[in-house]
């Protein structure tokens with residue numbers, strides 16, 4: 380049997396987890412010790428693209444020293460001939476976007492655990508000196524119990540302090556439009572409050588299955604982030620408390636200085652309020668009851 384496409388370096392490819400426009404994620408095994416890993420490789424058309432190879436190297440540089448239960452571990456860059464790939468801790472769970480889309484009842488039921496762990500993971504990253512810069516449900520893996528792992532550090536940035544903050548002009552603005560803070564849209568230096576804004580959008584979406592800002596065009600969408608009225612999540616989910624809706628609005632403040640100072644302070648606030656007026660029911664329990672009838 381030859382070592383065909385079923386190997387990348389020493390890693391035997393078991394299956395493809397996901398294929399995107401730049402990267403493919405595989406489940407793989409090191410046959411030597413039978414340990415499983417996730418492999419993030421560039422799609423064939425991008426394998427020679429220096430910028431994309433740099434992004435993989437950057438992702439390793441950002442995450443190699445992280446050590447937290449809510450953050451995926453990134454181990455090394457592997458090579459196979461001229462093909463580079465990232466080797467990561469494998470999670471068996473889908474991303475949070477899929478849970479919101481396919482099992483919204485479960486997402487609501489687990490929302491308190493999910494949102495706490497989302498904030499803990501981002502607070503950890505900020506404390507390590509990094510802004511994630513691409514906070515969105517696709518970049519969190521989630522179990523049915525609501526346990527979270529933060530992933531995708533491809534565009535994370537070192538937090539700038541002092542004078543260097545004023546020299547942040549970006550060659551290109553990166554991020555995902557629906558989740559981008561006003562300062563990210565303007566190409567300004569990012570800070571923990573920028574992740575707080577994007578996490579506010581994620582929180583809104585987790586509770587309502589809707590995005591706070593949408594537009595016919597990207598211009599319209601970006602304009603709403605910068606100057607549109609901040610919507611109330613209770614329009615879509617009246618079971619959310621006023622306190623929680625207010626907290627989300629603070630996270631979505633247009634000016635970073637009007638947002639909460641840190642994820643620690645948000646966790647503090649959230650421990651003192653209720654998210655829901657009535658706690659959502661366990662969807663599995665409902666199903667069992669349905670079956671009995």
Ligand SMILES: Nc1ncnc2c1ncn2[C@@H]1O[C@H](COP(=O)(O)OP(=O)(O)OP(=O)(O)O)[C@@H](O)[C@H]1O
Nearest residue numbers: 397399400401402404417467468469470474517531
């Ligand atoms: N370590 C992992 N274990 C299991 N699944 C993973 C892992 N890392 C990523 N995935 C899955 O692959 C998807 C894409 O991963 P990631 O966000 O790192 O790539 P990306 O750079 O956003 O790729 P693209 O630009 O193609 O969207 C995730 O949303 C998740 O579903």
Ligand SMILES: [Mg+2]
Nearest residue numbers: 517518530531
């Ligand atoms: Mg991603």
